[in-house]
């Protein structure tokens with residue numbers, strides 16, 4: 001396994017997944033998206049998000065006019081598809097936990113998509129970490145501290161990278177300032193996929 005680097009209390013594994021493992025994950029995710037099509041969410045305030053989303057697992061994270069929450073079903077009414085086995089293997093390996101995640105959120109960044117600075121705090125137990133896996137285009141990730149005004153650091157997340165937010169960094173503010181659309185050839189049409197795995201509790 002490549003060595004993890006620490007940044008503001010997070011662990012970053014650059015190039016954890018080789019090209020073949022990335023391609024295999026993309027194939028798994030095509031099946032997830034076929035069962036649970038990408039959604040263009042709106043914030044509770046009614047603003048459209050530029051990132052498109054879906055999920056796998058027992059629960060999916062959804063955002064609409066009634067708020068942010070975890071839901072047992074895709075808006076189509078169907079349950080979310082199972083989390084791909086290779087993704088679960090990465091979760092157990094990098095977190096060291098026996099417990100599986102409840103949710104694998106799938107974020108898709110097309111040209112110009114970004115994600116504002118936020119905390120992941122819709123889960124019931126912040127003692128469990130959040131694991132993120134990046135595929136496709138490079139993305140400029142910004143991470144600060146538990147208060148929005150805390151100083152931040154930036155790093156480029158590349159295809160095959162993993163990032164673990166746990167311990168004191170679990171509630172750090174973070175976001176994606178921009179991506180370099182078309183920087184990766186993993187997805188033939190360009191774009192970036194980010195998976196975040198969480199225990200919802």
Ligand code: MD6
Nearest residue numbers: 107120130132165176194196
């Ligand atoms: C992204 N990531 O990389 C957005 N959340 O597209 C997140 O929002 C995130 O990378 C929790 C833990 C790790 C993350």
Ligand code: FE
Nearest residue numbers: 118119120174
């Ligand atoms: Fe997040």
